[in-house]
Amino acid sequence: MTLDKAKVGERVSVTRITGNGPLKRRIMDMGITRGTEIFVRKYAPFGDPMELNLRGYELSLRKADAAMIEIS
Amino acid sequence: MNIKIALAGNPNSGKTTLFNSLTGSAQYVGNWPGVTVEKKDGRLKGHRDVTVQDLPGIYSLSPYTQEEVVARGYLVNDRPDVILNIVDSTNIERNLYLTTQLIELGIPVVICLNMMDIIKKNGDRIDIEALGKKLGCLVLEISALKGDGCMAAAEAAIDTVKKNTNGNLEMPHVFNGSVEHALAHIEESIADKVEPGLIRWYAIKVFERDQKVIESLKLDQPLMDHLNEHIRDCEKEMDDEAESIITDQRYKYITKVVEQAVRKKPLKDGLSLSDRIDRLVTSKYLALPIFAGIMFLVYYISVTSLGTITTDFINDILFGKWIQPGAASLLAAAGASKPVISLAVDGILGGIAAPLSFIPQMAILFLLLSFLEDCGYMARVAFIMDRAFRRLGLSGKSFIPLLISSGCGVPGIMATRTIENEKNRRMTMITTTMIPCGAKLPVIALIGGVIMGGAWWMAPAMYFMGIAAVVISCLILKKFKMFEMDDTPFVMELPNYHLPLAKSLGIHVWDRVKGFLKKAGTVIFVCCAVMWMLANFGFGAGGFGLVPTNESLLAVIGGFIAPLFAPLGFGNYQSVAASISGFAAKEGIVSTMGVLAGAGGMKTFFAGSAAAMAFLVFNLLDSPCLAAVSTLAREMNSRKWTIFALAYQNIFAYMVALLVYQFGGLLSGTLDFGAGTVAAIAVLVLMIYLIGRKDRKESEIGGLGYELDN
Numbered sequence: 033m034t035l036d037k038a039k040v041g042e043r044v045s046v047t048r049i050t051g052n053g054p055l056k057r058r059i060m061d062m063g064i065t066r067g068t069e070i071f072v073r074k075y076a077p078f079g080d081p082m083e084l085n086l087r088g089y090e091l092s093l094r095k096a097d098a099a100m101i102e103i104s
Numbered sequence: 105m106n107i108k109i110a111l112a113g114n115p116n117s118g119k120t121t122l123f124n125s126l127t128g129s130a131q132y133v134g135n136w137p138g139v140t141v142e143k144k145d146g147r148l149k150g151h152r153d154v155t156v157q158d159l160p161g162i163y164s165l166s167p168y169t170q171e172e173v174v175a176r177g178y179l180v181n182d183r184p185d186v187i188l189n190i191v192d193s194t195n196i197e198r199n200l201y202l203t204t205q206l207i208e209l210g211i212p213v214v215i216c217l218n219m220m221d222i223i224k225k226n227g228d229r230i231d232i233e234a235l236g237k238k239l240g241c242l243v244l245e246i247s248a249l250k251g252d253g254c255m256a257a258a259e260a261a262i263d264t265v266k267k268n269t270n271g272n273l274e275m276p277h278v279f280n281g282s283v284e285h286a287l288a289h290i291e292e293s294i295a296d297k298v299e300p301g302l303i304r305w306y307a308i309k310v311f312e313r314d315q316k317v318i319e320s321l322k323l324d325q326p327l328m329d330h331l332n333e334h335i336r337d338c339e340k341e342m343d344d345e346a347e348s349i350i351t352d353q354r355y356k357y358i359t360k361v362v363e364q365a366v367r368k369k370p371l372k373d374g375l376s377l378s379d380r381i382d383r384l385v386t387s388k389y390l391a392l393p394i395f396a397g398i399m400f401l402v403y404y405i406s407v408t409s410l411g412t413i414t415t416d417f418i419n420d421i422l423f424g425k426w427i428q429p430g431a432a433s434l435l436a437a438a439g440a441s442k443p444v445i446s447l448a449v450d451g452i453l454g455g456i457a458a459p460l461s462f463i464p465q466m467a468i469l470f471l472l473l474s475f476l477e478d479c480g481y482m483a484r485v486a487f488i489m490d491r492a493f494r495r496l497g498l499s500g501k502s503f504i505p506l507l508i509s510s511g512c513g514v515p516g517i518m519a520t521r522t523i524e525n526e527k528n529r530r531m532t533m534i535t536t537t538m539i540p541c542g543a544k545l546p547v548i549a550l551i552g553g554v555i556m557g558g559a560w561w562m563a564p565a566m567y568f569m570g571i572a573a574v575v576i577s578c579l580i581l582k583k584f585k586m587f588e589m590d591d592t593p594f595v596m597e598l599p600n601y602h603l604p605l606a607k608s609l610g611i612h613v614w615d616r617v618k619g620f621l622k623k624a625g626t627v628i629f630v631c632c633a634v635m636w637m638l639a640n641f642g643f644g645a646g647g648f649g650l651v652p653t654n655e656s657l658l659a660v661i662g663g664f665i666a667p668l669f670a671p672l673g674f675g676n677y678q679s680v681a682a683s684i685s686g687f688a689a690k691e692g693i694v695s696t697m698g699v700l701a702g703a704g705g706m707k708t709f710f711a712g713s714a715a716a717m718a719f720l721v722f723n724l725l726d727s728p729c730l731a732a733v734s735t736l737a738r739e740m741n742s743r744k745w746t747i748f749a750l751a752y753q754n755i756f757a758y759m760v761a762l763l764v765y766q767f768g769g770l771l772s773g774t775l776d777f778g779a780g781t782v783a784a785i786a787v788l789v790l791m792i793y794l795i796g797r798k799d800r801k802e803s804e805i806g807g808l809g810y811e812l813d814n
Contacts, residue, residue: 052345054168058595060351061164063198068355073379077391078491083382083598088368089195090378090598092487094494097595 035098036082038072044103045069051100063087064101107154109261110179112206113190114199115161116480116599118218118248121608122190123158125254133615135741136174140529142521143174148258156258157184163198165205167316170526179209180302185265186212188257189241190248193217193230194600196366200358203239204278208308210301214261215243221250227369235365240274249605278357282341283349286311286334293331297321311335312347378600382484391488398476399507406469407511407542414464423457443640443650451636456629462512465542467617469511473519474612477504478604482522483596490594496575497582499523499594502532506539506574510567513537513732515616517739527587531578533736534749537728538573540566543690544724550694551720554706556713566724573725577756580794586748631688631730639685639696653699658684671780672722672758673715673765683722689729714768714775718761725757759787 038044046068049056063086064070071085081094111126113119123131127146136143141160148154159178160171167173179187187206191199196217206213215236223230236243244260246253279287290307298306298321309317310331318328335346342349375383384390405411428449435445476482482504490500501523509516516536523529540548545563552562581587638658644651653659662677662684669675678700685692697706710716727733727750737746766784769775 049348052347054166057164057166057168057347057351060348060355061166061201062595062597063201063355065348065352065355074386076386076487076491077388078488080491080494081487081594083386083487087195087197089198090382092483092490092594092596092598094490094594 033103035070035072035084035093035101035103036095038082038103040072040074042072043069044072046101047104048102049100050102055097056100059093059097059100062091070103105153107186107262107265108182108184109148109154109156109258110184110187110211111156111158111190112175112179112187112202113161114163114192114202114597116597117161117190117192117199119158119161119190121248121605122188122216122218122246122254123156124608124611125248125251126156126258129611135739137741139170139174140521140526140739140741141170141174149255151262154258154262156188157182162202164202167314169524171524173316179206179211180305184211186214186261188216188261189213190216190218190246193219193223196230197355197358197362200239200361201354203241204276204354204358207240207275208305210299210305212261212264213241214257214264215239215241216246216253216257217243218246218248220245221247229367231365235361238276238361238365240276249602276357276361279350279353282338283311283353286338289334290331293327294321294323308350311338312350376600378480378598381601382598385481385484386487391484395485395488398481402469402472402476403511406465406472410468411465414468415461418461418464419457423453423461428453428457446640446650447633447636451640452629452633454632454636456632462542463617463621466512466515467613469508470515470613470616471609473508473515474609475604477522478608478612480599480601483598486596487598494594496578497587498528498532498578499525499596501594501596502528505532505536506571509536509539509541511542513541513728514735516541517732517735518616520739530740530745530749531581531587533739534581534752535574535577537732537736537753538577538725539570540724541690541728541732543729546691546694547686547723548720550697550706551716555710555716566720569721570724573756573760576791576795577752580791581752583794583797583799635685635688635692639681639699653696654678659700669722671765671783672718672761673711673769674709674719676709679709679719683719683726686723686726687730689731690723693723712769712772712774714765714772717768718765721764722757722761725753725760727753759791762787 035044035046046064046066048066049059049064068086073083073085073090075082076092081092082098084091084093111119111123123144123146126148128149131144131146134143135141144158146156146158148156157178159175162169162172162175165172165176165179167176178184187209189203189206191203193199203213203215217230217232220230232243232245242260242264244253244257246257248254287304287307290310291303294306294310295303306317306321310321310323313335323331338349339346344352385394431453432445432449435448440448485504485507486500488500489503493499493502496502502520504522505516505519507516508519513536516539517533520529520532520536523532540563544566548563548566556562635658638661639653639656640650641648642651642656642658642660644655658681659677662679662681666675666677666680669680674680678697681700682693682696685696697709701709710719728736733750736749740746740749762780763784766775766780770777770781775781
């Protein structure tokens, strides 16, 4: 399953990040790596982007980009 | 000895506050050469030979964003003596990720743990000594907001340089054996190409296949192939890509370090104060009303109430009753001739009164908006609005400049600095002045009221038109090669809310007002004088001299250019002259039209309401006033781009006005089908094509193609 399908309030763990290049690098730079625990805080009022809590801070990520993150 | 301290850290880590307290007002603000990234440096307070270079807030030293490239360029090439790394202790893991990269540069790093007061208040603990040992650096506590420990940190940094003590501390072992093996091979191969302190950093970059580094090192193909073999061995062993391996291992290392040095108390019901506030501010149903409410308050205070009071005071009393009459009598007493008095009092003083009168309004607006930005609210606004901007190739961050431009384009253009992606930044700068600013309201009122008979819907309609113009322009521009961009994702931190320091706010506001004042004192001053002369001098009955405006040079120039605007319905010198005077300040359009209106009134300038609309549309969409244009030029930091921006704005305005006049005239029966209509249809077809054509990226690469930036 990918992160963009996760529901609000779910706590998930990252298994893999697909893709390559600047997009993947930026996602990893922000702390989303294999094994990272992510808490899905909410979705924005218009449905996109998502707000995630990880490593002690709040991150805003578009669903299309979150689709690159496989979780369990 | 001259010591250079570099200030590095994540965005929102308090770096700017630290920089301000270290340098006070001894700062220089500009742009890094060739890019739109702001450059700030200054002298350390109380030290004659120590400079502090503020680097852009960055999360990493990757080659993919302008900020990162600029920062690493400085660190690698300019070789500062020491790095002050400011770390937000409340999200220490992500902050230390950058630290591990800074350490590899062979420059001593002094870590400043900021926001320790919040850590202590929560009951968390950080073992500073353990942290320092594990990272091989000196670690100090500071509170940038309170000003605690800031100078001490700078002094410690200077000490580190003078005593050369960093060599004693051990470098952390971040990577595993497999990676180190590959790195050893790479280090060996590049040892003769780089200075010893940087071998490590370069080796890691080569391992990551960092294109910029590989190019700068000029590694030939056979060597790269050889090194690639080692890298691929490691990739196979770790079952991952080189770049990800490095990033992954850094975070694994940091997680270990943090586990040992940091003790966190779990939050009550898992929510911090910021989370609690956000439950309302970004909630599904309350977010927009709250936003609308806040914006209404901002504009009410800065424009409608306080703002108007101060503007009117400056215009009517300060200038109208004191300065202008005062100057007039002074000059008269000194024996100045009438034209000179008029030039000084009406032309120059009268001309600069308008922009100057805006300053209090702008200052208040800047203050309120800076407050919203510094406290963290604007990030929430970008978060909420992002979805609407995706289609335009922009992100939610572009919303704020557009919003600010409805007050004044000058701070609006400056607000684009928060947009990371340079092409997005440029695109937003070009389109942001299409939103009607405060100075354009009198023009809307004039056309709507006097000429079109008081249509109440004019103002809202023009705002919608502005928004439509922005949308259309973005759709058109993003398909041009120059705006093509790699898809840097909209990945944005929502920082904790905090009350900004009054001092920081003050510096923010003064920085912007100062820029505007400088413009007013120089360019606008000259422009007003020139405008006045053009409008009052000409070849009249008695040769060259003072003439009524309708015989002036301005009228002549206007008349010369006027035929160009015939297809738009206002091919007469009065309309053109008015538009030209809008160049200095948009409200000038109204005053010039007033001056030039003959017996028949201003209605005679336009062949019908379609022409009046076309005139209005043209003046709303064309390039903004001089103050905004010079701000644009400064922020673009590139002559090519500035010229492109101005050309686009004016050509676009012309085309839209053409459509308005030709089709409007046809529909309202004042125009017949003719050459003009054909031209308008051609323009319409062109625009539809430009909007609708396939994205170059989509057609070439197919689907989502992520390319390396270059």
